Amino acid sequence: MSCEIILQIFSGGFLSEPVSYQAVERKLDSVLDRLPVRTVIMGWARDKALYEKTAQYLAKRNVEFYFWFPVFSETGSVRSQSGLEDFLLRRQKAGGENGSHTEEDFSFCCPNDPQNIENILDLFQREFSSIPFTGVFLDKIRFPSFAQGSGQGLQSGFGSVFSCFCPNCLELYKKENFDNEELKDSLFRPSTAPLGIKKYRGNGVYDFEDPRIAKFFSIKAAFIYNRLELLSNYFRGKGYGIGFDVFAPFLSAFVGQDLKVLSGLCDFMKPMMYRATNAPAGLPFETEMLLRETVGNDIGKRNAFYKVMDLDGEKKPFDLDFAAKELKKLAAVSACPVYAGMEINRKKNLAEVYPDYIEETITAYAPTGVRGFALSWNLLDAPEENIAKVIDVIS
Numbered sequence: 300m301s302c303e304i305i306l307q308i309f310s311g312g313f314l315s316e317p318v319s320y321q322a323v324e325r326k327l328d329s330v331l332d333r334l335p336v337r338t339v340i341m342g343w344a345r346d347k348a349l350y351e352k353t354a355q356y357l358a359k360r361n362v363e364f365y366f367w368f369p370v371f372s373e374t375g376s377v378r379s380q381s382g383l384e385d386f387l388l389r390r391q392k393a394g395g396e397n398g399s400h401t402e403e404d405f406s407f408c409c410p411n412d413p414q415n416i417e418n419i420l421d422l423f424q425r426e427f428s429s430i431p432f433t434g435v436f437l438d439k440i441r442f443p444s445f446a447q448g449s450g451q452g453l454q455s456g457f458g459s460v461f462s463c464f465c466p467n468c469l470e471l472y473k474k475e476n477f478d479n480e481e482l483k484d485s486l487f488r489p490s491t492a493p494l495g496i497k498k499y500r501g502n503g504v505y506d507f508e509d510p511r512i513a514k515f516f517s518i519k520a521a522f523i524y525n526r527l528e529l530l531s532n533y534f535r536g537k538g539y540g541i542g543f544d545v546f547a548p549f550l551s552a553f554v555g556q557d558l559k560v561l562s563g564l565c566d567f568m569k570p571m572m573y574r575a576t577n578a579p580a581g582l583p584f585e586t587e588m589l590l591r592e593t594v595g596n597d598i599g600k601r602n603a604f605y606k607v608m609d610l611d612g613e614k615k616p617f618d619l620d621f622a623a624k625e626l627k628k629l630a631a632v633s634a635c636p637v638y639a640g641m642e643i644n645r646k647k648n649l650a651e652v653y654p655d656y657i658e659e660t661i662t663a664y665a666p667t668g669v670r671g672f673a674l675s676w677n678l679l680d681a682p683e684e685n686i687a688k689v690i691d692v693i694s
């Protein structure tokens with residue numbers, strides 16, 4: 300099987316204790332000779348020495364080194380960022396995941412506030428620009444999902460998705476002849492399926508009973524595209540390669556990511572096709588939150604969703620055929636190479652990843668037109684038996 304491998308290493312959050320260089324070197328030593336690794340992505344603890352030593356090590360091995368940079372989330376923990384307002388003009392609470400992900404706070408800032416963008420670039424410039432990274436891997440390049448604030452009670456994810464209507468954004472919506480009142484009106488209409496979804500065409504394209512919902516999502520996707528165009532130009536101008544961390548296509552529409560057009564802004568894209576992850580970005584988790592936040596426990600409407608999606612909602616881990624189909628459609632339209640994001644780490648109750656999962660996932664994803672795999676989300680937490688299985692399956 301010919302495929303390229305990207306490795307992802309979580310070095311710690313902006314405010315947490317970074318991992319040790321020795322731990323990183325030891326792990327890379329055990330992997331680099333056995334896998335066709337093109338890139339190592341690492342972030343985002345603030346420890347220059349850690350990255351400098353890793354950069355030196357990887358340069359000798361002829362492996363690219365990308366900085367894993369969360370953009371519209373996390374940066375608020377070290378720079379004062381303006382937050383989001385939902386369609387009822389309520390300020391969204393800062394994230395606060397349910398304890399499991401304490402190193403990530405998942406609170407999002409408003410991408411349309413120019414001051415936020417300035418702060419994000421300033422943070423990079425001050426803390427990371429002196430390190431010889433080959434590229435930047437931009438994560439959290441989206442609005443929050445239905446999983447936002449999942450520990451904070453019902454409907455906080457709903458409000459997060461139907462944002463941002465801060466005064467700045469409201470002006471932008473009005474230019475498109477749209478506003479939050481119109482959205483409110485369509486969201487309170489009764490429907491037979493979540494959000495009145497009638498059809499799913501692949502690549503995040505949905506038909507809704509009320510076209511105003513489609514209009515909202517398309518304006519939102521244009522916001523993200525515009526911001527990322529600006530950020531891509533910035534990083535490209537400084538000579539960095541660019542990778543994008545994105546949601547699975549069917550979830551991308553709800554967070555403002557139009558993967559087809561975004562693929563024209565980066566050198567590679569990594570859709571997070573995590574079938575075993577019960578945490579944000581994980582397919583089972585995000586799907587459950589979408590349903591919980593839109594239709595609650597209404598079995599009829601849940602089943603209507605599965606039917607429209609041609610998705611087996613009972614399957615555990617998440618429906619493999621569906622996930623492979625998603626990748627195939629994405630690879631067919633993407634302007635850049637696509638690397639399937641697959642978990643390799645194991646975390647109790649959060650990501651129960653074992654060799655059999657790795658084998659069936661690689662076997663199903665490999666023939667979809669992807670360039671390779673991004674082994675996520677943390678190589679340092681990957682048991683040797685998982686790594687050995689990857690090597691075994693791709694060689």
Ligand SMILES: [Zn+2]
Nearest residue numbers: 409463465468
């Ligand atoms: Zn806003």
